[in-house]
Amino acid sequence: MSTIYNIFVINKSGGLIYYKDFGSIAKLDTNDSLRLASVWHSLHAISSQLSPVTGCTGIELLEADTFDLHCFQTATGTKFFVTGETGAAGVDLLLKSIYELYSDYVLKNPFYEVEMPIRVELWDLNLATLIRQRERTSTGK
Amino acid sequence: MFGLLFSLKSFTAKLDPINGDNAGQAGKGCSFHSFKTNTYKLSYFETAAGVKFVLVTDPRMGDLREALRNIYSNIYVEYVSKNPIYTPGQPFRCELFESTLDAYVKSL
Numbered sequence: 109m110s111t112i113y114n115i116f117v118i119n120k121s122g123g124l125i126y127y128k129d130f131g132s133i134a135k136l137d138t139n140d141s142l143r144l145a146s147v148w149h150s151l152h153a154i155s156s157q158l159s160p161v162t163g164c165t166g167i168e169l170l171e172a173d174t175f176d177l178h179c180f181q182t183a184t185g186t187k188f189f190v191t192g193e194t195g196a197a198g199v200d201l202l203l204k205s206i207y208e209l210y211s212d213y214v215l216k217n218p219f220y221e222v223e224m225p226i227r228v229e230l231w232d233l234n235l236a237t238l239i240r241q242r243e244r245t246s247t248g249k
Numbered sequence: 250m251f252g253l254l255f256s257l258k259s260f261t262a263k264l265d266p267i268n269g270d271n272a273g274q275a276g277k278g279c280s281f282h283s284f285k286t287n288t289y290k291l292s293y294f295e296t297a298a299g300v301k302f303v304l305v306t307d308p309r310m311g312d313l314r315e316a317l318r319n320i321y322s323n324i325y326v327e328y329v330s331k332n333p334i335y336t337p338g339q340p341f342r343c344e345l346f347e348s349t350l351d352a353y354v355k356s357l
Contacts, residue, residue: 154253160288174265
């Protein structure tokens with residue numbers, strides 16, 4: 109009972125560099141996913157400005173009525189965020205694993221240009237495996 | 250702050266993976282009830298009339314939806330809405346509201 113709906117990766121200037129749908133009922137079209145990614149980038153920035161204490165690094169978890177959004181920002185400003193079912197556990201760890209896959213298969217790929225859209229087959233494959241594994245362990249099959 | 254909340258609301262309405270985009274219709278679509286950063290947690294509650302309540306707390310606080318609902322129905326409605334000299338939509342300064350709110354928030 110912890111489905112992942114979407115995965116987004118955005119670069120440090122807010123441009124969408126990767127988007128994948130894992131079975132949400134209402135699909136987003138390409139324009140919407142690009143727009144929402146940059147909206148998220150700005151919301152993330154504003155939220156860290158609004159903090160009553162210093163040292164805020166932006167939204168980590170957004171709880172909406174029908175889904176939860178977990179966000180992880182790397183030291184270089186790349187943001188990974190996933191939407192999943194409300195109350196899904198272990199998504200923070202999942203984000204870390206996604207980051208690991210990103211550094212292994214995308215950043216170490218000599219043909220990949222940083223900040224550009226990700227078109228790397230191994231990353232795609234491994235990401236799909238990771239999500240499938242997660243679904244399997246959470247449903248206990 | 251208002252801009253952030255407004256944008257977050259249209260963002261969640263658009264991103265809603267279950268029901269899709271209802272953002273155009275007022276009061277419909279998927280809203281959000283809280284977000285959490287490493288330094289604070291912001292809980293949000295919007296009434297049917299569009300009055301918004303925002304509670305900024307320590308990130309370790311649990312679910313505050315009940316608390317906000319309580320602030321609305323037992324404190325705001327009692328002391329502000331039912332106040333005969335209060336004009337809806339205007340800023341209010343109401344001693345009873347503030348003292349009860351103070352006491353309630355301290356008890357959380």
